[in-house]
Amino acid sequence: MATVTTDPLVGRLVDGRYEVVSRIARGGMATVYLAVDRRLEREVALKVMHAHLAEGASGADFVSRFRREARAAARLTHPGLVAVYDQGLDGDTSYLTMEYVAGSNLRRTMLTERTLPLGRTLDVLEDVLEALAAAHRAGLVHRDVKPENVLLDTEGRLKVTDFGLARAVNEVTATTTGTILGTVAYLSPELIATGACDARTDVYAVGILAYEMLLGTVPHTGTTPIQVAFQHVNNDVPPPSDVAPWIPPEVDDLLCALAARDPADRPADAGAALALVRTVRAALDPADLERRVDPPVTADAVGPASEGAEPGPAAEHRTAATAPLAVLSLQDREAAGLTEPLAVGHVVTPTTRPGPPPPPAPAVAVGRRRRGRVLAWSLVVLLVLASAGGGAAWWFSSGPGAYTLVPSGLVEASRTEAAAILDDASLDHTIEERYDDTVPEGAVVASEPGSGESVRKDGSVQLVVSKGVRMLTVPTGLVGATQDEATAALEGADLTVGEPVAQAHDEVPEGQVMAVEDGDGNVIEEGATIRHDVPVVLTVSSGPAPVVVPQVTGSAKDAAVQALEDQGLVAAVTEEYSESVAAGLVIRQDPEQGTDARRTDTVNVVVSLGPPLVEVPDTYGTNVKAAEKALRDAGFEVEVRHPQGISPLNIVYAQDPPGGDGRTAPKGSTIVINVF
Structure with a gap:
């Protein structure tokens, strides 16, 4: 990939954020640069639209359309689509910032390999259709599917790029200059003949792309773009087996269905086309998937070069169908009996005889x-x-005289103003109301056909009028419900459910909703009306918080209870006698120290009552030796006293504490006996 260092934009800081490093490619409507996003410190592809598109009376319309199309593309999220990060205006420079895909594109692969094996062709079709299906589900049509817009990263993964740009440029160029730039090889007959464009238009382009990958040439060729456009409208795409008889009939049927002239004969959208491709692949002999068609040697064997691609050895053989840049003036088209083209990025011819x-x-x-x-x-x-x-x-x-151009100034005009514009142009109109996040209520979001596109003079223009931002009602009964119940209620109300937030709570059961907020942490009242795109975040109880059981064994009872309560634990105290642990101290705990627990869990604590109580023998009137033995056998210590002096009788006449009659004392305590 050549780097152009003389470009005046190289080295410049665009919009105070994007530092332009080098030029990657230059095309018919924009120049692509490698830039560094200083704010996020990442490489991006900076696509700068050519300045002339924003000039003149329609320049403001272009800038408005360009921004709208960029916003629509930015809403697409799929691994097979090049992400659009940002769009803006720096002075007179309209730009897009997109994901930078290091690698090449499908055009360069086709220039090198000429034809692809059947299995690899189907692989590419699946990847491209899967990416387009995501866009079609979002209501977006690519309009410019071609090998240059299928990128391959360094790991061989495919990504489709440039959604919506062809439409934005077309609406300005076709109405202001009368000249259309681009290639005609992949245009659908209805886009050429009437300007009609829907998901089936992309399906047709994918069918032409499949034909070219398989056979090394596009099905319709000629020395002028008008000849090629004429063939799109009047000639069916021939079965590939006409060139390579070994190609299975299922593949013939697949390509002829994708590239059928009548849109009604094609799959309804990329999703339906993808299902058809997978069905065909499953029916094929694995040996056929490895086969490839011998590259053609005719002059139309090579397709259009990608933006910024090296010309390659066969570049001089390109036909008018696939020339990298073709120009068709209004005078040329009228001389050929063709109406005004309707898609930029290609030469197109709406109605032919x-x-x-x-x-x-x-x-x-x-x-x-x-x-x-x-x-x-x-x-x-x-x-x-x-x-x-x-x-x-x-x-x-x-013929062309039966058509007129849809006037400009419809988009963002009020419903009444747009109707008056169409009335002045002697065109009927219908109204479709649709929610829109950016266009005010009552203003026109889009028209079909769009401004500058052809429409029959006896036809009608459909105006899509904004209903404003879609507002939705938050269900009641969310707080106190389970997370699953609350999520189902929000989804049933068509609200966006944000990532739930777990929060510990000693009393609210685990899994129960405690609060409802938006993405910024603001409380959302149940029953309130909010924007459809505001995420509703549920705060869900995770139950009591986890704690670690502290050591309380050996502590005094009150200190042990306090230590457990400080951790949110509940102390369950029981008492028992112990000959080894002093009264009032904790003998043992359950769970043990260091055990994982949760707040409000119970810890069993056993507190010592001291030694057990035993019955005290009555030694009154007994010999001192017998008295000592009886007391010691009962578990007591004995202290002998002689208050009246030593006597030969050695008879106990007093005892403290006294014994008998079931009297008790702590085991191991001292019993005093007086002897005379």
Whole structure:
């Protein structure tokens, strides 16, 4: 990839944020740069639209459309789509910042390999259709599917890029200059003939892309873009087996369905097309998936070069269908009996007269080719007028004279203003109301066909009028419900459910909703009305918080209880006698110290009552030796006293504490006996 260092934008800081490092490629409507986002410190692809698109009376319309299309593309999130990060205006510079995909694109692969094996062709189709299906589900149509817009990163993964840009540029260029730039190889017949465009338009382009990958050439070729456009409208795509008989009939049917001239004969969208591709693959012989068609040697074997791609050895053989840049003026199109094109990024021809395409010009000197082209188109015009039985009748009933352009100024005008604009243009209109997050209520979001596109003079323009931001009601009964119940209620109300927040609580059971907030932490009242895109965040109880059981064994009873309560634990105290632990101290605990627990869990604490009580023997009147033995056998210590002096009798006449009659004392305590 060549780096251009003379570009005046290289080295500049765009919008105070994006430092331009080098130029990657330059195309018909924009230049792509490698830049560094200083704020997020990451590499991005900076796509700067050519300044002339924002000039003139329609410049403001272009900037408005460009921003709207960029916002729509930015809402797409899929691994197969190049992410759009930002869009903005720096002075007169309209730009997009997108994911930077280091690698190449499908065009360069096709220039190198010429044809792809059947299995790899189906792999590419699946990846491209899966990415387009995500866009179609979001209501977006690519409009410009071609190999240049299928990127391959360094790991070989495919990403589709450039959603919505062709439409934004077309609405300005087609109405202000009368000239369309681009390639015509992948345009659907309805886009050429009437300007109609829906998901099936992308499906047609994918079918042409599949044909080119498999056979090394596009199905419709010619020496001028008009010839190619003529063939799209009037000729079916031939089955690939016409070129390579070994190709299975299922593949013929697949490609002919994807690229059917009548949109009603194609899959409804990329999702339906993807299902068809997978069904066909499952029915194929694995051996056929490894086969490939021999590369063609004809002059139309090479497709259009990608933006910024090296020309390659066969670049000089490109046909008008796949030339990297073609120009078709309004005068050229009118001379050929064609109406105004309707899609930028390609040369297009809306309405053509049935019949064979003009013969290709011979490969002779330039002057001779031009004379031949003028003669050929003169004959075409004469044939058109003669076969119609009157040129004027055909012109105003079916030809270009039956069409007019949708006026500008519809988007963001009020419903009344837009209706007046269409009335002034003698066009009928219908109204479709749709919620929109950015366009005020009552203003026009879009029109179909769009401003600058062709519409029959007796036709109608559909105005999509904003209903404003969609507002939704928050269900009641969320607080106190379980998380699953609250989530189901929010989803049933079509609200966006944010990531739940877990919060410990000693009393609220685990899994129960405690609060409802938005993404910024503001409380949302139940029954309130909020924007549909405001995330509703549930604060859900995770139950009592986890704690570690402290050591209380050996502590005094009151200190032990306090230590457990400080951790949110509940102390369950019981008492028992102990000969080894002093009274009032904790003998043991359950759970043990260091055990994981939760607040409000119970810890059993056993507190010592001291030694057990035993019955005290009555030694009154007994011999001192017998008294000592009886007391010691009962578990007491004995202290002998002689208050009256030593006597030969050695008889106990007093005892403290006294014994008998069931009297008790702590085991191990001292009993005093008086002897005379």
